[in-house]
Amino acid sequence: MKSVRELEGYLMLDHRHGAPVPDEVVVHAGLPVGAGRGLFESATYTCKHCQRVIVLGMNREKPATFCRGCQHMICDPCAAEKHRTGVCRTFDQVIEEALAATISPKEF
Amino acid sequence: MGVRYSFSVTSVTPTATADTTNLVDSTYLGYLQGGSSTMRLNIAEVYMGGEAASTSSPSIMVLARDSTVMTGTAGGGRNAALDGSSTAPGTLATVGNTAATTKPQRSSTLHLLHLSYNAYGGIVRWVARPGEEPSVVGNSASLGEVSLSAFTGGTTGQMSSHILYEVV
Numbered sequence: 001m002k003s004v005r006e007l008e009g010y011l012m013l014d015h016r017h018g019a020p021v022p023d024e025v026v027v028h029a030g031l032p033v034g035a036g037r038g039l040f041e042s043a044t045y046t047c048k049h050c051q052r053v054i055v056l057g058m059n060r061e062k063p064a065t066f067c068r069g070c071q072h073m074i075c076d077p078c079a080a081e082k083h084r085t086g087v088c089r090t091f092d093q094v095i096e097e098a099l100a101a102t103i104s105p106k107e108f
Numbered sequence: 109m110g111v112r113y114s115f116s117v118t119s120v121t122p123t124a125t126a127d128t129t130n131l132v133d134s135t136y137l138g139y140l141q142g143g144s145s146t147m148r149l150n151i152a153e154v155y156m157g158g159e160a161a162s163t164s165s166p167s168i169m170v171l172a173r174d175s176t177v178m179t180g181t182a183g184g185g186r187n188a189a190l191d192g193s194s195t196a197p198g199t200l201a202t203v204g205n206t207a208a209t210t211k212p213q214r215s216s217t218l219h220l221l222h223l224s225y226n227a228y229g230g231i232v233r234w235v236a237r238p239g240e241e242p243s244v245v246g247n248s249a250s251l252g253e254v255s256l257s258a259f260t261g262g263t264t265g266q267m268s269s270h271i272l273y274e275v276v
Contacts, residue, residue: 006237007237007240009234009235009236009237009240010233010234010235011232011233011234011235012231012232012233013225013231013232015225015229015230017229018228018230019164019166019226019230020226021224021225021226021230022166025168025224025261025262026224028168029222029223029224031224036224036225036226044234044236046236046237046240046242050218051242051243052219052221053220053221053234053236053242091243095148095243095245095251098245099146099245102146102246
């Protein structure tokens with residue numbers, strides 16, 4: 001049985017041997033408070049619709065939206081767009097469209 | 109599976125640069141552009157290690173797509189196949205941190221990964237799950253190039269980096 005955890009990447013911030021990062025900076029970057037101190041490790045996921053990488057946080061507190069269309073995690077802006085339009089448009093489709101516009105049929 | 113490469117840059121002190129502004133040569137960690145209009149690259153890992161000698165240097169580093177892609181001769185950094193026995197593809201990706209003609213500009217909307225860290229002794233590493241890698245497609249804006257650079261704010265310090273990617 002597949003799990004959404006199989007889709008996760010990994011982020012490591014290691015400040016054990018140097019100066020920390022102020023909380024206002026890490027929060028502005030979308031990271032949780034305290035991520036800039038000591039060793040911070042977290043799961044990440046790549047939005048299937050736009051490929052933005054989202055950091056879940058130490059306690060996985062970052063809410064993630066699961067798209068039933070593509071069976072992947074998507075970021076908040078893409079979830080809002082999906083809610084508004086009802087359309088699941090993955091980044092693979094964007095790529096296919098970009099390549100189709102680039103390659104003429106003769107080249108296939 | 110395609111050929112995997114490491115694009116590395118050593119001992120650069122990035123300059124904090126706003127979105128949609130020219131990234132000045134050697135003041136950012138690099139760009140990664142498709143070597144042809146149909147080349148696809150998958151980004152598997154981004155690593156940065158701080159080398160600031162003595163003062164706190166919180167650096168707001170961003171991996172983002174570029175709304176203006178570089179043109180002209182590329183320079184800076186090193187591009188090496190990870191597997192020594194790999195046969196290089198006929199066309200290689202375009203990488204570097206200098207651009208002879210048009211300088212790259214970071215998109216104001218297509219930020220992929222924020223990696224704020226302190227270059228005074230800090231390390232940051234992000235690894236994608238295989239199959240979940242952000243990709244670069246072609247060699248034109250905005251899908252055809254990503255850059256790793258410092259966003260405005262913070263106090264950047266000297267650092268080195270590598271980006272592991274695969275030519276699909």
